Structures are given as C-alpha cells and as structure tokens.
Amino acid sequence: MIEVRRILLSAALATVITATAQDEFSMLEQQQISIETPGLFANSNAFSVDFAAIRPTEYSFPLPVGKAEVQKDNWLEITTSPGDAVKAMFSGTVRISKKHQTLGNVVVVRHDNGLETVYGYNAQNLVKVGDRVKAGQTVAIVGGDKGRVFCMFSMMVNGGRINPATLIGVKSHRLLRQTVMFKKAAFNVDLSVVTPDKLGDKALADDGGKTNMNTNPFAGGNKFTLNLANLDATAWCYPLAGAKVISAYGRRGRRNHTGVDIKTRPNDNIKAAFDGVVIMSQTYSGYGKCIRIRHSNGLETLYSHNSKNLVKAGDVVKAGQVIALVGRTGRATTEHLHFECRVNGRPFDPGKIFNHATHSLRMETLTFTKRGNSVSITSGKNYMAKGKR
Numbered sequence: 001m002i003e004v005r006r007i008l009l010s011a012a013l014a015t016v017i018t019a020t021a022q023d024e025f026s027m028l029e030q031q032q033i034s035i036e037t038p039g040l041f042a043n044s045n046a047f048s049v050d051f052a053a054i055r056p057t058e059y060s061f062p063l064p065v066g067k068a069e070v071q072k073d074n075w076l077e078i079t080t081s082p083g084d085a086v087k088a089m090f091s092g093t094v095r096i097s098k099k100h101q102t103l104g105n106v107v108v109v110r111h112d113n114g115l116e117t118v119y120g121y122n123a124q125n126l127v128k129v130g131d132r133v134k135a136g137q138t139v140a141i142v143g144g145d146k147g148r149v150f151c152m153f154s155m156m157v158n159g160g161r162i163n164p165a166t167l168i169g170v171k172s173h174r175l176l177r178q179t180v181m182f183k184k185a186a187f188n189v190d191l192s193v194v195t196p197d198k199l200g201d202k203a204l205a206d207d208g209g210k211t212n213m214n215t216n217p218f219a220g221g222n223k224f225t226l227n228l229a230n231l232d233a234t235a236w237c238y239p240l241a242g243a244k245v246i247s248a249y250g251r252r253g254r255r256n257h258t259g260v261d262i263k264t265r266p267n268d269n270i271k272a273a274f275d276g277v278v279i280m281s282q283t284y285s286g287y288g289k290c291i292r293i294r295h296s297n298g299l300e301t302l303y304s305h306n307s308k309n310l311v312k313a314g315d316v317v318k319a320g321q322v323i324a325l326v327g328r329t330g331r332a333t334t335e336h337l338h339f340e341c342r343v344n345g346r347p348f349d350p351g352k353i354f355n356h357a358t359h360s361l362r363m364e365t366l367t368f369t370k371r372g373n374s375v376s377i378t379s380g381k382n383y384m385a386k387g388k389r
Contacts, residue, residue, distance in 0.1 A: 024130065033106070033108055034160070034161075036159045037116070040114055049113050049114065049115070049179070051176060051178055051179065051180065052177035052179065057232070058090065060088065060089055061087070061089070062117075062119060063078045063080045064234070067079050067080070068171070071152075075152055076170070077150050081142075083141060085142070086122060086139055086140040086151050087136050087138055088133045088135055089155075090111040091132075092133060093109065093130065093133070094109055094132075097127055103120030103121060104120060104145070105120075105124065105125050106121075114157065114182070116157070117155055117156070118154045118155075119139060119152075121142075121151060122140035122143045123140075124140060126140055158184065162189075162191055180192070181193075217343065217344065218344060222369060223370070224298055224367075224368055226298060227365045228364050228366065235319055237272065237319045237320035238273070238360070239339050240269075240270055240326070241264075241359065243356075243359075246262065248260055248351075259341075259347060259350065260338075260339055260340075260350050261336050261337070266326055266328075266335040269325065270303050270322065272320065273293075273295075274293075274297060274299070275316075276294050276316075278292070278316075278323070279292050281315075282313075285330070287302075287338065288331070288332065289304070289305070289306040289324070289330070290302065290309075290330075291309055298368070301340065301341055302340035303324055304330065304337075304340075305327055305329050305332040306325060306327050307335075309323070311323045311324075341353055344368075344370060352364075
C-alpha cells in the first residue's frame with residue numbers, strides 16, 4: 001500500500017519541477033555552488049523524475065569518451081584527453097560560470113528536471129550565467145590539475161550532492177531508465193527509486209555493458225535483424241574520417257579480402273564504429289597491431305595495421321572513441337586501416353553498414369540468417385543517412 005501511494009505521488013508530481021528553471025539568479029546563487037533551489041519544494045515536499053521517458057537527445061554523459069570513477073563526497077572524476085569537450089548532461093540554464101577557489105573554472109547548470117550538475121577544473125568555460133543550454137551542448141573545455149586531464153563532476157538536488165551511480169552507469173555512461181523520487185527531509189533530500197530499471201539495463205550499467213556484449217545474436221533462432229535506421233546519431237561512427245577506399249571487400253587476386261582498406265594519413269585517429277567491449281588488442285599475424293570490438297547489436301568490428309593501439313582487452317568503448325592510430329604494421333605496403341565487420345565470427349562487407357563515399361550509415365534493415373557455419377545477409381530498401389560523423 002505504501003508503495004502504491006509513492007507511485008501515485010510520483011505521477012502526480014512529475015510536472016512540478018518544470019517550473020523550477022529560471023534565467024536570472026541572485027548574486028548568492030551565482031557565487032555559491034551548494035545552495036537551495038528556490039521553489040523546488042514549494043508545492044510539495046517531494047517530486048519525481050521519470051528518467052525512462054528521457055529521449056537519447058535529452059541526455060549526455062559529460063565526457064562521452066572519458067573514464068569515470070566515483071570519488072569521496074559523491075564526486076565523479078572523469079579522465080580524458082586534452083582539449084576534449086565537456087557537455088551538459090540535460091537541458092537547463094547556467095547558474096554559475098566562474099573561477100572557484102577549489103574547483104578552478106567551474107560551470108553549474110540548473111536543469112529543467114530539478115537537478116543541478118557541476119563541471120569543475122575546466123581549462124576554459126564556454127558559457128555564461130543565464131545561458132540556456134541543451135543536453136549535449138559543449139559548456140567547457142576539459143582541464144585538470146597537476147598534469148592530469150580530468151573533469152570533476154557532481155549532481156545536486158536542492159544544493160546537496162547525490163551519488164551519481166544511483167542515476168547513471170558509471171562505466172557504461174548510460175542513464176538508468178527508472179523513476180526516482182526526491183523527498184525533502186530536514187536538512188537534506190532523500191532519494192528513492194519508485195519504478196526500478198529493468199534488469200538488463202542494470203546489468204549493462206553495472207558492468208560497463210559486458211553482459212549484453214556477450215549475447216549470441218542467434219540465441220533465439222537462426223535469424224536476427226538489425227535496423228540501422230533506429231540507431232541514434234551518437235550510437236555509430238565511421239571509423240576513419242576523411243578516408244578513401246583503396247581496396248574494396250571481396251575477391252582480390254587469388255584470395256578473398258575480408259574487409260575494406262581505407263586510407264588517410266599516417267597516425268590518423270581510428271574510431272570505434274559502435275559502443276562495445278574490446279575483446280582483443282595485440283599484434284596478430286599479418287594483421288599487425290589489431291583490435292577487435294564486440295558490440296551489443298550482435299556485430300564485431302576489427303581494426304588492423306595500426307601503428308599504436310590505445311585500448312586494451314576488456315575496455316568498454318563508445319562509438320566515436322579514438323581506439324588506435326593508422327599505421328602499416330603486419331602485412332601492409334602503405335599506411336591504412338583494414339576494417340572488418342563480422343557476425344558469428346564470419347566477415348561480411350562493411351559496405352552493407354556504411355556508405356564509404358559519404359561516410360554515412362545506411363538506412364537499411366539487415367537480416368542475418370545462419371545456415372550451418374555460414375551466414376547470409378539480406379537488406380531492405382536503401383536510404384542514405386543524412387548525418388555524418
């Protein structure tokens with residue numbers, strides 16, 4: 001009965017928080033990081049946020065390719081590379097943008113959902129007080145301290161920091177799909193989960209996605225489909241920007257070319273095509289320095305002849321993350337990337353996934369059919385993606 005009342009209260013108060021965002025702040029609000037949010041609990045001592053209803057474009061991890069670790073006092077340290085862009089987690093209004101005595105250049109955003117986020121140790125702030133920002137908008141350039149590059153990040157409700165691991169997967173960077181109630185209690189705010197995240201999403205959040213990455217795509221039968229048109233723009237990336245194909249997939253002389261060779265310049269950045277887990281990063285025969293990544297969509301991708309691998313086996317990577325540099329290790333006559341797509345261990349033409357001429361994702365539904373040890377692929381009508389990475 002108590003749980004029912006909590007759910008009803010959650011539903012009734014779901015829209016209360018939309019009135020809390022404001023474009024003007026008092027001098028104290030512009031100076032003090034931990035401060036109560038005016039009007040947040042004006043109509044009730046509790047409000048809820050349905051994070052499951054938030055669309056992919058309405059959320060962004062602050063540093064999508066960074067590595068996050070929870071620190072004491074509910075701070076999240078996200079390490080990354082110099083010059084990386086710090087992004088707003090949700091839409092909202094900039095409440096603070098200044099140099100702080102302990103956090104250096106810091107930005108605080110008050111979000112439309114009632115939460116606030118803090119981004120500290122920035123090399124440069126790119127927004128000012130009162131600016132409206134969207135989820136995923138760059139608010140600063142990452143900085144750090146004592147030779148280390150990182151962002152010190154926290155989430156607050158009514159001026160109190162909350163454990164970020166209760167709302168996001170620290171390793172996977174994913175927003176947990178759950179309904180959470182925030183209740184004012186004396187001098188703090190209590191957090192409780194009203195509608196829990198589904199088990200599959202929790203497993204993905206808790207272990208960095210490795211649970212789902214190990215799924216056999218043919219576990220449910222001899223067929224599975226992949227609708228490329230359903231992939232969000234942040235869920236894919238052409239592996240080598242500005243590249244041109246120098247050797248296509250298919251028959252090449254007396255042997256079959258199991259991937260596509262694409263070329264730019266030596267030591268150019270090679271990026272992960274999709275979110276995934278690195279299952280191999282080593283020197284491997286004629287492939288030279290090679291990386292294999294297993295993806296939750298049922299595919300594997302391979303990147304070889306690299307001059308340097310930047311990830312190791314077991315690492316969780318995001319689409320667009322730089323994983324290696326272009327080289328000519330192994331059996332190669334020029335610097336280039338040999339890129340393969342595989343399903344059930346069998347390579348197939350990467351051109352069924354990407355248009356190499358435009359570096360865009362093909363808007364098709366692919367059907368993979370397993371027959372013995374072989375896999376055949378059919379695709380729906382072809383539409384080209386408008387966006388590029």
